[in-house]
Amino acid sequence: MNSIGFDETRVTPVPPRLEVKNLMRSFEGRTVVNDISFAIQPGQVTCLLGPSGCGKSTTLRMIAGVEMQDSGEIYVDGALVCDTIFRLPPERREIGLMFQDFALFPHLSVADNVAFGLTSGSKAEKRARVEELLERVDLMRFIDGYPHQLSGGEQQRVALARALAPKPKIMLMDEPFSGLDNRLRDGIRDETLNILKEQDTAVLLVTHEPEEAMRMADEIALMRDGRIVQHGAPYNVYTRPVDRAALAFFSDANVLHATVEGALAQTPFGQFLAPGHPDGTMVDIVFRPQHVRIDFDRGGTGPKPTATDGTAARGVVQRARFMGNESLVEFVMDYDDSILRATVPNVFLPKVGTVMWLTIRRDKCFVFDA
Numbered sequence: 001m002n003s004i005g006f007d008e009t010r011v012t013p014v015p016p017r018l019e020v021k022n023l024m025r026s027f028e029g030r031t032v033v034n035d036i037s038f039a040i041q042p043g044q045v046t047c048l049l050g051p052s053g054c055g056k057s058t059t060l061r062m063i064a065g066v067e068m069q070d071s072g073e074i075y076v077d078g079a080l081v082c083d084t085i086f087r088l089p090p091e092r093r094e095i096g097l098m099f100q101d102f103a104l105f106p107h108l109s110v111a112d113n114v115a116f117g118l119t120s121g122s123k124a125e126k127r128a129r130v131e132e133l134l135e136r137v138d139l140m141r142f143i144d145g146y147p148h149q150l151s152g153g154e155q156q157r158v159a160l161a162r163a164l165a166p167k168p169k170i171m172l173m174d175e176p177f178s179g180l181d182n183r184l185r186d187g188i189r190d191e192t193l194n195i196l197k198e199q200d201t202a203v204l205l206v207t208h209e210p211e212e213a214m215r216m217a218d219e220i221a222l223m224r225d226g227r228i229v230q231h232g233a234p235y236n237v238y239t240r241p242v243d244r245a246a247l248a249f250f251s252d253a254n255v256l257h258a259t260v261e262g263a264l265a266q267t268p269f270g271q272f273l274a275p276g277h278p279d280g281t282m283v284d285i286v287f288r289p290q291h292v293r294i295d296f297d298r299g300g301t302g303p304k305p306t307a308t309d310g311t312a313a314r315g316v317v318q319r320a321r322f323m324g325n326e327s328l329v330e331f332v333m334d335y336d337d338s339i340l341r342a343t344v345p346n347v348f349l350p351k352v353g354t355v356m357w358l359t360i361r362r363d364k365c366f367v368f369d370a
């Protein structure tokens with residue numbers, strides 16, 4: 001009982017719109033989806049992000065009902081949709097699908113394509129729903145046209161309208177924007193997201209592109225070898241990676257190798273705290289190129305050591321490239337001839353062979369078991 005006499009323990013929690021529990025799937029003795037669990041709320045976008053072959057599409061196909069799991073359960077609004085005994089057919093799951101090849105029916109008009117999934121309602125009601133959706137995706141002028149008369153982006157918007165027509169509770173999207181050219185993609189991504197949020201649809205988006213996941217997701221589930229290795233808000237997944245591979249999936253990564261002595265790792269950039277790593281173990285100190293600071297050589301010395309940046313180490317410019325918003329400078333380091341990369345905002349293109357001193361932002365480094 002709380003202070004206003006309300007018994008919070010008797011409130012039934014609202015179940016997630018989509019919940020999957022312990023999904024498993026093997027092909028020919030190889031486990032490709034390994035104990036996947038997650039939940040998505042209405043209006044929330046979760047991205048399954050991972051390299052090719054890690055099991056993203058298989059997970060999505062099991063939720064859609066076109067692939068059967070070996071074990072595990074799928075729930076929609078708290079109701080069981082599929083386990084190893086019970087299986088609701090795909091068309092009764094109230095799930096919409098969008099894929100890269102959005103496969104509109106070429107012989108059907110735009111209106112008939114959008115109406116395709118509408119099974120109930122009178123002819124007039126169906127027509128009204130089609131018009132409402134085509135208005136929403138700004139394609140009313142094409143209502144009587146055919147797919148071949150539309151650009152890739154317009155076809156994609158028709159596919160979205162078609163998927164939304166039966167008012168699905170959940171939208172499953174498998175790399176839906178990868179067939180579009182860059183100029184179109186950002187606009188269509190944002191517009192699609194606005195519409196799905198507006199309709200309170202729970203969205204599961206599969207992608208192998210970190211930028212797409214960061215741009216679209218409320219939550220990212222990072223997958224590797226059939227497992228979710230990290231799950232959280234994009235900011236947390238990016239800034240607190242669980243391991244070196246998770247960090248390197250989002251950006252270029254520099255690595256220093258060191259051995260731990262007395263909970264400290266000694267490196268050419270000074271000491272790093274390595275709590276929890278026993279003495280004698282090898283660790284990788286990993287950091288992104290944007291967290292490397294560059295200083296000019298001052299008669300054979302670099303900047304003085306500081307608590308935040310540690311000791312400077314000397315390197316020689318091997319390559320410098322202008323990348324648009326930033327410049328990428330590659331150094332061969334004096335201490336072991338390894339390569340370190342630094343990015344600098346705007347234009348900074350030092351000549352090959354220039355001697356410089358590098359320091360690393362200590363608070364942006366991660367110490368992982370090697």
Ligand SMILES: Nc1ncnc2c1ncn2[C@@H]1O[C@H](COP(=O)(O)OP(=O)(O)OP(=O)(O)O)[C@@H](O)[C@H]1O
Binds near residue numbers: 051052059
């Ligand atoms: N029907 C099948 N029979 C045999 N192996 C399969 C089958 N479907 C998928 N696989 C294998 O399962 C693994 C995971 O495939 P899946 O399509 O889920 O990966 P993905 O992460 O979506 O990759 P991509 O981004 O390339 O589509 C792959 O190695 C694939 O070859």
